[in-house]
């Protein structure tokens with residue numbers, strides 16, 4: 001990973017940041033750029049081996065003259081005691097916490113009707129409660145008396161998040177939490193903002209969806225008049241072997257988004273990290289409670305979610321306008 005930055009080198013000298021999920025994907029790019037700018041970074045997530053490997057790799061990027069350093073601390077942000085320990089360890093190690101980047105998170109893809117409560121709770125606990133716990137602990141232990149800057153990574157959930165309703169709900173809640181904390185903690189000199197990425201490709205993000213292929217079958221259900229999948233003995237589609245064939249299709253979810261992105265390509269983690277560095281930096285000294293969309297306009301454009309043709313909607317109230325449209329349609333049909 002090449003760490004480049006448009007910002008002045010040394011911008012974050014002597015500053016200390018916690019980046020959750022800082023070992024992979026977007027978090028790794030954020031960590032690399034912060035290191036490049038002289039920051040002392042603590043990366044935190046669940047998988048110790050992956051954390052250590054990333055810390056080893058990223059430490060190679062630090063020039064001997066730099067003030068930067070990287071430390072890996074294992075932490076499941078869903079666990080209150082582990083978040084408390086992450087913050088306490090960072091303070092023991094570095095004596096201050098200037099920045100918190102709540103990037104750790106994620107979800108699985110599933111129609112809402114199929115979600116189990118355990119799965120719903122796992123996603124809410126990770127993305128909403130985990131973010132809250134990290135914010136609250138850095139505030140209590142350091143930022144309340146010393147100020148600081150926080151960035152929360154959310155998502156493109158502006159039109160809901162069909163197929164990932166749990167994460168849509170959690171990220172919308174984090175956006176609102178960001179606004180509440182911006183007001184409650186302003187008097188401590190804390191700025192807190194969110195970043196809403198579009199579809200961002202990384203190897204780790206892609207691997208998370210490897211099991212998604214079989215969902216292609218489930219997604220077909222609304223389009224089948226019988227509203228269920230056919231069985232092999234009925235001469236139609238669903239069988240275990242047919243499903244196996246689609247196992248590799250999960251990662252296609254990223255490629256499927258391309259037509260819906262005005263840039264006509266996916267985004268990359270190194271296109272999110274500069275926005276994070278900007279919001280942490282003095283250049284954003286008058287910005288708080290805001291959300292920056294980094295999505296090439298994706299949230300203003302098209303949706304990957306297809307609504308099949310149907311006639312299930314309640315009829316409109318009868319009246320002169322409905323009558324006029326009906327007449328018009330009759331005439332047009334006649335012409336055709």
Ligand SMILES: CCC/C=C/C(=O)SCCNC(=O)CCNC(=O)[C@H](O)C(C)(C)COP(=O)([O-])OP(=O)([O-])OC[C@H]1O[C@@H](n2cnc3c(N)ncnc32)[C@H](O)[C@@H]1OP(=O)([O-])[O-]
Pocket residue numbers: 105106107108109110116118119120122123126199200204205206208211253254
């Ligand atoms: C595509 C473009 C947009 C991309 C956006 C991105 O964010 S990219 C970034 C992408 N990166 C990431 O998202 C990385 C982080 N993400 C994760 O770690 C997981 O997605 C997590 C948040 C669900 C936590 O999972 P965990 O294993 O630690 O949690 P746990 O063991 O406590 O409970 C799990 C329960 O959740 C359920 N469930 C889980 N998976 C599925 C599934 N495939 N199918 C159905 N259900 C599933 C299931 O109920 C399960 O319990 P059960 O029924 O088995 O007893």
Ligand SMILES: NC(=O)C1=CN([C@@H]2O[C@H](COP(=O)(O)OP(=O)(O)OC[C@H]3O[C@@H](n4cnc5c(N)ncnc54)[C@H](OP(=O)(O)O)[C@@H]3O)[C@@H](O)[C@H]2O)C=CC1
Pocket residue numbers: 020021022023024025026027044045046047048050075076077078103104105106107126130153154155156196197198199200201202204205208
């Ligand atoms: N890629 C995309 O298109 C988009 C991504 N996002 C969000 O951006 C963030 C980074 O995603 P991305 O880099 O793409 O994907 P990754 O899967 O690479 O990153 C997710 C990171 O979160 C960490 N994490 C997950 N659960 C926890 C937990 N309970 N405690 C601590 N850390 C945790 C993971 O580490 P570990 O498993 O070791 O705990 C991993 O490092 C996520 O919040 C994601 O949802 C938002 C919009 C779009």
